[in-house]
Amino acid sequence: MNATANATERSRRSDFEAIAARIEPGASVLDLGCGDGLLLDYLKQQRQVRGYGVEIDDANVLDCVKNGINVIQSDLERGLAGFDAGSFDYVILSQTLQAMRHTEAIVMEMLRVGRQGIVTFPNFGYWEARLQIMAGRMPVSKALPYQWYDTPNVHLCTIHDFEAFCSSHGIRILERVVLTDGRPVRLLPNLFGSLAVFRFEKLK
């Protein structure tokens, strides 16, 4: 129980660090699906960002308020109508891409509202996932801790899938980092990386 919580905390932390490393100090940041707001809190401390979170869940909104994070309660599936084009330096979608129904629409909205987008997602091409599928079962792991019947993840993808999506949607990838247990993976990242971090912008 505690080991799992610690592992979740560690993977969360490496996600935070990977995102913070890609953000210019003092930037304006919109964090979509910001949860309890701790990523924004981290970015405030580490990068002095001016940040806002967007969140739909009541309990998460309350946690953001408790954590002193600016949060706007709104449904991402309905887009970002309340936000002007080009109004943020970065729009972040951390560990949320795979749980979105309107995946395509939200990525395009990120690039309308933000100069750059940053997404992180669990790589479905990770060897553990492949192995479990080869064994005939849907993958369940630290990064994908859900059973097929109760998962919020409806749009899982691999690193190669996301890159193909970008090239077909006029998106230029500025940076790609692949991590396993918080450590960068350079050899066969789509096979050995569990977490993917992409920074990207719209092709002019």
Next chain:
Amino acid sequence: MMRGCTGFCILDIMNTAAKQGSVGAVTARKLHFDAPLAFRGGGVLDQYELAYETYGTLNAAKSNAVLVCHALNASHHVAGWYEDQPDNIGWWDNMIGPGKPLDTSRFFVVGVNNLGGCFGSTGPASINPATGKAYGASFPVVTVEDWVVAQARLADELGIARFAAVMGGSLGAMQALQWTLSYPERLANAVVIAVAPKLSAQNIAFNEVARQAITTDPDFHGGDFYKHGVLPKRGLRLARMIGHITYLSDDAMMEKFGRTLKSGAIQYHFGVDFEVESYLRYQGDKFAEYFDANTYLLITRALDYFDPALAMGGDLSRAMAVARAKFFVASFTSDWRFAPERAREIVKALLDNRADVSYAEIDAPHGHDAFLLDDARYHALVRAWFDNIYTSLNAP
């Protein structure tokens, strides 16, 4: 202790339970002001009184004061009850008291009856010292800006240079918003609930029907009914009935009344058949007994005229640029009077200015009146907000 415990005893216990967490018996006070107040729309009051109540204790640094602004038909009696009227409980008693979301053991809470009101502050029914007669129709048309000026003067008298927060729902929230524009340095937080940055044509239309009901009542006498010894009760009653419909959602009304018949069978007449008719008539009658018709006109007009963006050519973002407060904005999904989209206009303007703002859209079925009700999610948010303010007060 338990001697002869009858029905009375149970009532006592119930009363005690209801009053737990209450500020208890409170006293309304009045302050007299001699400095003339010039109104935005013309007219001056050379002197006036403000009725107010306070709960809790102002700390040594005078940094823990919270102003609570009232909406259309409420007053300075925000929490607690009166010794001689134990059933007269403050209009936001579920929100404010010891251990409540706005905790009076931590904060010094101020409630004030606005100018033009009918609960103790100088209003149309007050005697104009210059004439010895009630102001009546001659009372200046008040605006939200005027109210905020008067509230700031009260704050001066109470030794409050800066509020930890100014808070309100509906028209009360408009005052909190106006505070951030009129006196940006005099408040740290604005808690604005169930509000719009200005009324829509439909909002104004409802107000106009209510005003027409009052001004066409034969007992209105152009606003000077006091000297005729009559009250335009029929008009006020209608005005209240119309207003009341807009405070509730369709679902809430259906839930509460459905098509239930008062006598169990349709009577084929124009008297009361349906429960909802009986309820509206009762609410209207009750209201017409205690509310002043001129106050109703003034307050609905203050609502109509509120539009902070107007001075900036309709650009709310530019209007909000002077605000320095941290904002907590909340709306209710079933509120069709000030729908969530309207609150989001304010949020958008604050985002444009990179102001500190959090916005909650509370899924509540009760309509506009939800801001007065005890919804767990809503109250938890307000509690968390004030917890943070309290922490910041005690931070080095």
